[in-house]
Amino acid sequence: MIVGIDLGTTNSAVAIWRDGAASLIPNSLGDVLTPSAVSMTEDGTILVGVAARDRQSTHPALTATAFKRLMGAQKPVMLGRTRFSAEELSALVLRSLKADAEAYLGEPVESAVITVPAYFNDRQRKATRRAGELAGLRVERLLNEPTAAALAHGIHQREDKEPFLVFDLGGGTFDVSIVEIFDGIIEVRASAGDNRLGGEDFNDVMVELVRGQLKGVDALPLSNSELREIMRAAAERTRRGLTEADTAPFSLVWKGREIRRDVRADAFAEAAAGLIARLREPVLRSMRDSGIRTEQLSEVILVGGATRMPIVRRAVTRMFGRFPNASIDPDHAVAMGAAVQAGLKARDSALEEIRLTDVCPFTLGVDTVEFDRLGRMHSGVFCPIIERNTVIPASRVHVFSTVRDNQPVVEFGVYQGEARQVDANVKLGQLSIPVPPRPAGTVRIDCRFSYDVSGLLEVDLTIPETGASKQLVICDDADAPDDAAIAARREVLAALKVHPREDAANAATLARAERCYEAFLGERRDHIGQMIIGFEGVLQKQDPKQIKEARDEIERQLDALEGERFL
Incomplete structure (x- = not known):
C-alpha cells in the first residue's frame, strides 16, 4: 500500500x-x-x-x-x-x-x-x-x-x-x-x-506588536522560554481570529495575572508589511x-x-x-x-x-576559474549547466578547457544554487579526470549534467582527444548513512516509549486541559483542575466505556470555555 x-x-x-x-x-x-x-x-x-x-x-x-x-x-x-x-x-x-x-x-x-x-x-x-x-x-x-x-x-x-x-x-x-x-x-x-x-513568522510579528502595547506592570520579556511559547500560542489564536473579524483579543495568563489586549486588523497589517513585501x-x-x-x-x-x-x-x-x-x-x-x-x-x-x-528548483553547475581584463585568475566562480526551472528530465553539456600548461588533472566541484561564488551554494560532490599534457586552453573537457524527477543527477566528464571518461552519480540518498547505520537509528527511535494509539486521545485531552488550566484564572481555573483530577481518576479504573464518556464530557466543557479546538 x-x-x-x-x-x-x-x-x-x-x-x-x-x-x-x-x-x-x-x-x-x-x-x-x-x-x-x-x-x-x-x-x-x-x-x-x-x-x-x-x-x-x-x-x-x-x-x-x-x-x-x-x-x-x-x-x-x-x-x-x-x-x-x-x-x-x-x-x-x-x-x-x-x-x-x-x-x-x-x-x-x-x-x-x-x-x-x-x-x-x-x-x-x-x-x-x-x-x-x-x-x-x-x-x-x-x-x-x-x-x-x-x-x-x-x-x-x-x-x-x-x-x-x-x-x-x-x-x-x-x-x-x-x-x-x-x-x-x-x-x-x-x-x-x-x-x-510562513505563518510562524506572522505569529512572531503579532507577538512583537502586542509586546509594544504592554507597558509597566504588564511588560513581558521574551527571555523566559515558557512565556515565549505562551505568547506565540496566543498570537496564533489572535491571528486566526482576525481572519473573520476586524478586531481580535490577545489574551494570556502569566504569573497569576490575566493580560488582554485587543488587536486591530489594520495594526496587524501594518506590522506585517515587511513579510507581505517578501x-x-x-x-x-x-x-x-x-x-x-x-x-x-x-x-x-x-x-x-x-x-x-x-x-x-x-x-x-x-x-x-x-x-x-x-x-x-x-x-x-x-x-x-x-x-x-x-x-x-x-x-x-x-x-x-x-x-x-x-x-529543477535550483541551478546545477560546477566551479570554474575566470580571468579578468588584466589576466588575473579568479577561482571558485559558479558556472551553471542546468539552470533553475528547466523542465526535467533534462540533459545539458558544457565545454571546458585547461587553464595551465601541462595541467595533469581537472577538478570539478558540483554545486546547486544561484550565487555567483560557489562557496555560497550547496556542494553536491567532487569529480576529477586526468588530461594529457598540453598548452593551456588546448585540452577540451565535455561536462554533461543529466537530471531526472527523482532527484538523480549524473555528471559525465569526457576528453574527446583521448576518449577518457569519468562519471559521478548524485541521488537523493547518495550521502545518506549506510543500511546498517539507518537500521541502527531506526532501532533507537523504535525503542522510544511512544504513547499507544489507543491512549492518544486521553493524552491529548489531558494536555489540552493542563494548557487551559494555565490559560484561565479564578473559578474557571479551579473548575478545570477538578476536571483533570476527575478524569485521571477515571483513567485509573481502565474501563474503556467510562473513559470515553469522561473524555467526551471534559472536551465538551473545554470547548465551552475556550471555543472549538483548532488545528
Missing part, C-alpha cells in the same frame, strides 16, 4: 488514492490534520500530534515544533536531555501518520510519496527522504508541494487549463509554481519560493523564469493555511489584479495531490492518462 503524505511545518496529513478519488485519512482523534509536534513526558514517553502541541506552552523544554525548518541542517533539537535531529523528529511524525493510515485502512502501509517545499535544496530533500526511511517507509518520490496542489487541482477539474499560478504559503515555507494542464499532462513551468517565510519577489522570479505575463494567467490558486489571512488575500488580489481561487481547502490540497501521485505510482487505472512534469 502506498499513501501520499504532506509533511508540513505546522500540520501534516496523509491521504490515499482509492476508488478513483483522493481522500484524507483521519488520525486516532478523528482529525485529518496532525500537528507536526513532538513532546517527551517526564518519564520519557513520546507524544506526537495534538497532545504534543498542547504541551508547547506548558513544557517548552520538552516539546519541539516547526523543526521542518531545520531539515538538512546539523542543528540538534533537545527534548530535555535527549538529542534529536530534525529528520528524527520528522520520522516520529511520519511514523504516527503511518500507524494512523494502517489502522484506518486495515493493512500495512509500506510506501509513500512525501511532499517537500519546491525550494528545498538537495540537503533538505535528502533529510526528508531519510526521515521517511527512519519511519519505516519506502519513499517512492519526493513531490514539490505546489506541484502536488496543482496535481490535486488538475484532477479536480479534469480539463485543459491555461497557465495558472499556485500560491502556497504554509506554516513555515512559501512556494510559487506556474502550472499548465493540457492533453492529460500537468506541466510545471516555473517554481520559486522562500524557505524562511511575498512579491518569488512571484516575480517565477513569472520571469516562465516568460508568462500576469494577464496570461487563467487564475491564482491559494494553498496553505496561512493564505486564509485577509492581509495575504488582499496582497494577492492587488498583486494580480484579480481575486484568487480558494475552492480547494488550502490545508488539504497538498496531501490530496500527494495521494494522486501515489495513485500514479501504483498505476491506478483511473489515472492512466495523467502525466506530470516538473522543473
Whole structure:
C-alpha cells in the first residue's frame, strides 16, 4: 500500500488514492490534520500530534515544533536531555501518520510519496527522504508541494487549463509554481519560493506588536522560554481570529495575572508589511523564469493555511489584479495531490492518462576559474549547466578547457544554487579526470549534467582527444548513512516509549486541559483542575466505556470555555 503524505511545518496529513478519488485519512482523534509536534513526558514517553502541541506552552523544554525548518541542517533539537535531529523528529511524525493510515485502512502501509517545499535544496530533500526511511517507509518520490496542489487541482477539474499560478504559503515555507494542464499532462513551468517565510513568522510579528502595547506592570520579556511559547500560542489564536473579524483579543495568563489586549486588523497589517513585501519577489522570479505575463494567467490558486489571512488575500488580489481561487481547502490540497501521485505510482487505472512534469528548483553547475581584463585568475566562480526551472528530465553539456600548461588533472566541484561564488551554494560532490599534457586552453573537457524527477543527477566528464571518461552519480540518498547505520537509528527511535494509539486521545485531552488550566484564572481555573483530577481518576479504573464518556464530557466543557479546538 502506498499513501501520499504532506509533511508540513505546522500540520501534516496523509491521504490515499482509492476508488478513483483522493481522500484524507483521519488520525486516532478523528482529525485529518496532525500537528507536526513532538513532546517527551517526564518519564520519557513520546507524544506526537495534538497532545504534543498542547504541551508547547506548558513544557517548552520538552516539546519541539516547526523543526521542518531545520531539515538538512546539523542543528540538534533537545527534548530535555535527549538529542534529536530534525529528520528524527520528522520520522516520529511520519511514523504516527503511518500507524494512523494502517489502522484506518486495515493493512500495512509500506510506501509513500512525501511532499517537500519546491525550494528545498538537495540537503533538505535528502533529510526528508531519510526521515521517511527512519519511519519505516519506502519513499517512492519526493513531490514539490505546489506541484502536488496543482496535481490535486488538475484532477479536480479534469480539463485543459491555461497557465495558472499556485500560491502556497504554509506554516513555515512559501512556494510559487506556474502550472499548465493540457492533453492529460500537468506541466510545471516555473517554481520559486522562500524557505524562511510562513505563518510562524506572522505569529512572531503579532507577538512583537502586542509586546509594544504592554507597558509597566504588564511588560513581558521574551527571555523566559515558557512565556515565549505562551505568547506565540496566543498570537496564533489572535491571528486566526482576525481572519473573520476586524478586531481580535490577545489574551494570556502569566504569573497569576490575566493580560488582554485587543488587536486591530489594520495594526496587524501594518506590522506585517515587511513579510507581505517578501511575498512579491518569488512571484516575480517565477513569472520571469516562465516568460508568462500576469494577464496570461487563467487564475491564482491559494494553498496553505496561512493564505486564509485577509492581509495575504488582499496582497494577492492587488498583486494580480484579480481575486484568487480558494475552492480547494488550502490545508488539504497538498496531501490530496500527494495521494494522486501515489495513485500514479501504483498505476491506478483511473489515472492512466495523467502525466506530470516538473522543473529543477535550483541551478546545477560546477566551479570554474575566470580571468579578468588584466589576466588575473579568479577561482571558485559558479558556472551553471542546468539552470533553475528547466523542465526535467533534462540533459545539458558544457565545454571546458585547461587553464595551465601541462595541467595533469581537472577538478570539478558540483554545486546547486544561484550565487555567483560557489562557496555560497550547496556542494553536491567532487569529480576529477586526468588530461594529457598540453598548452593551456588546448585540452577540451565535455561536462554533461543529466537530471531526472527523482532527484538523480549524473555528471559525465569526457576528453574527446583521448576518449577518457569519468562519471559521478548524485541521488537523493547518495550521502545518506549506510543500511546498517539507518537500521541502527531506526532501532533507537523504535525503542522510544511512544504513547499507544489507543491512549492518544486521553493524552491529548489531558494536555489540552493542563494548557487551559494555565490559560484561565479564578473559578474557571479551579473548575478545570477538578476536571483533570476527575478524569485521571477515571483513567485509573481502565474501563474503556467510562473513559470515553469522561473524555467526551471534559472536551465538551473545554470547548465551552475556550471555543472549538483548532488545528
